[in-house]
Amino acid sequence: MAKVGISLDAELVVEVMVLSGTNSPQDAVELVIRDYIARGHRTEARTELTDQRLREIDAKPQDPQGG
DSSP, X not given: OOOOOOOOXXXXXXXXXXXXXXXXXXXXXXHHHXXXXXXHHHHHHHHHHHHHHHHHHHHSOOOOOOO
């Protein structure tokens, strides 16, 4: 796996380490990134299901309206 080196604000990294309960800055940042990606996938799945349901509703024949 390819690695990327970046510079981050030390206070941010320490806060992430405390919140994630990790002892390593790299582990803490990786956890945050993995969580962000997983959250994005969950959001995509929910919006895809909602979009699919809306399409199914739109595809159903509508009862005639009027009087």
